[in-house]
Amino acid sequence: MDLFESRNIKPMLIAENVEPFNSHEHIFELKLDGSRCIAYLDKDEVDLRNKRNVKLIPKFPELSNINKQIKKRCILDGELIVMVEGKPNFYELQRRTLMSNKFKIELAYKQHPACFIAYDILYLEDRQITDLPLIERKKLLAKTVKENEQIAISRYIEYNGIDLYKLTELQELEGIVAKLKDSKYYFGKRTHDWVKIKWLLDDDFAVCGYIEKDNNMTSIVLGQYKNDELVYKGHVTLGVRKSDLIKKGKAIESSPFSTIPQGNEEAIWLEPNLVCTVQWMPRQNKGMNQSVFKGFRDDKTPKECIVK
Structure with a gap:
């Protein structure tokens, strides 16, 4: 069955914590304090699902139009975050996921709106692209998403993981993730192609x-x-x-x-x-x-x- 139609993706997992390092073979990006989710986007629909495949738009209705920021039908892997005082706030995010009252949800998103941060693209237009090297998928992601306040692309740097990690310490952020540039995407698997480097x-x-x-x-x-x-x-x-x-x-x-x-x-x-x-x-x-x-x-x- 087509990956877009089946809608049962298990995200690729990140291996356990390692010490900070520099590498020409890796890219490094911030580890965001949010909730991992998969976004199925086309011109008529936004379907955002967590790792248990539960639909999230009823809890985060402010994201119901992010498909307007996509140039082609796609599936994105990313992080759902809620910002409070300039930093991702896990407590406010999880508080929202447990709400059921529509009025309380509306009050919550007006005070602290959510944002979807995309860091990978798994499907584009009509085909699965998980066998492409990560660095190629990143380029396609940048060409596909038009950023606004509700959807953004995760930034990354090459080689200098140690300095990026030190910045997360100074800002009291969670840490960073290192990913091999040529890594493929393996559904539901944890490999050392992607590793956490966490301060908190x-x-x-x-x-x-x-x-x-x-x-x-x-x-x-x-x-x-x-x-x-x-x-x-x-x-x-x-x-x-x-x-x-x-x-x-x-x-x-x-x-x-x-x-x-x-x-x-x-x-x-x-x-x-x-x-x-x-x-x-x-x-x-x-x-x-x-x-x-x-x-x-x-x-x-x-x-x-x-x-x-």
């Missing part, structure tokens, strides 16, 4: 419960799966709102872990059906230093939160 680290966790602390603070109990067994992974407190947990979580009587982790005897346990993202500052010693709750996400299931 993050990961996804199943929400397993919460603990009420002093000063009206709430701490989420985190877990990840190993061989289908839920493993305790600590807590996050900064950025957590108790009202969100009560509204979204389903309380259960007993711990979802095989045994109650030490220090969690007073926890209010939740059915582990929510996923959240936690960000922290890297340090030489392991652990989530200065961890911050970034938000819930609906494009990933708890069973996809795996112990690394």
Whole structure:
């Protein structure tokens, strides 16, 4: 079946974090703090889908006309972002994805409109082009998209990955991605053709419960799966709102872990059906230093939160 008509693309994945480097064989671009998605665009329609193939335009109606910025029918791989104070804000983005009330969605996009940042093109006019080298796809992408406030093209530089990474540190951005210039696009696969170089680290966790602390603070109990067994992974407190947990979580009587982790005897346990993202500052010693709750996400299931 034609790739445009089937509409079930699994995005190519990015390999785990590496140290900054320079390379004549790579291009380097910013790693944006958003949500990966695929855009199916032609003259009559915009169909934006996340990694779970869920349609996103109902949540982000301000992007319903980005097809007018496309010269030919195409499929784009990119990032959905919401800017707050000049930086991508993952919390505001995920807050929107969880909304269902049309009036609240309208208020949200008037305050913080979303933008689609395209960094690859997979299909053009009437053919799949994933076997072309990345640098050739980038050139076709630039010829196909006319940028405006709702859609833009990810900028990249050649060779100098170390200096670009240092700039992300200065600006407190997530980091960068390095991609081989001649890399093909492999649906749903993770290869070392594309690698992350991150300053701020993050990961996804199943929400397993919460603990009420002093000063009206709430701490989420985190877990990840190993061989289908839920493993305790600590807590996050900064950025957590108790009202969100009560509204979204389903309380259960007993711990979802095989045994109650030490220090969690007073926890209010939740059915582990929510996923959240936690960000922290890297340090030489392991652990989530200065961890911050970034938000819930609906494009990933708890069973996809795996112990690394």
